[in-house]
Amino acid sequence: MKLIASILIGFVAIEHLYILWLEMFAWTTRGRKTFKSLPPDLFEPTKSLAANQGLYNGFLAAGLIWSLLIQNNEWHNNVAYFFLGCVIVAGIFGALTAQKSIFYVQALPAIIALLFTLLS
Template sequence: MKMTAEILIGFVAIEHIYILWLEMFAWTTQGRKTFKSFPPDLFEKTKSLAANQGLYNGFLAAGLIWSLLIQDAAWSVNVAYFFLGCVIVAGVFGALTAQRSIFFVQALPAIIALLALLLA
């Protein structure tokens, strides 16, 4: 079960690296295709805001990757708990305030990874 938890944590980290790329480097191109419900003129106006959000997603990914590299088992699990918790809170908040699908894309995979980690 430990390996499953680590794979799921890795998946959540990769997902946040993708979000970093989307929000920091592809907001005005791929962002338009991803967020079809946003008005087209919004993307250029919010480019710097999206980049800031992308940076935070990069920090989440870095923390999750760090948790996988820590040799001490207790520290590794605690760091993973913290960063998965951050992803869950961000995903729930985003679902409540921005777009409901954020829960399924961001929070749910982190919840599943956290449950796997708790069972490991």
């Protein structure tokens, strides 16, 4: 169970590293293809805002990766709980305020990882 939890935490971390890349470095190229609901002329003026969001996603990924490197099981779990909780809250907030699909892409994988971490 612990291995599955770690794999799921790793998946959520990789997902947030991808979001970091997308928002910080590929907002005006790949971002246009990913966020089709936004008008194309909005990407260039919002480039710095997207980069800021990407940086926050990088912090989430860093915290999740950090949790995987902690040898003490209690601290590993506590750090994982905190960062998975942050991802869940961000995903729910994003789904309520921006786009419903954010819940399924961001919050749901973190909820599943959290459940497996709680059970491990």
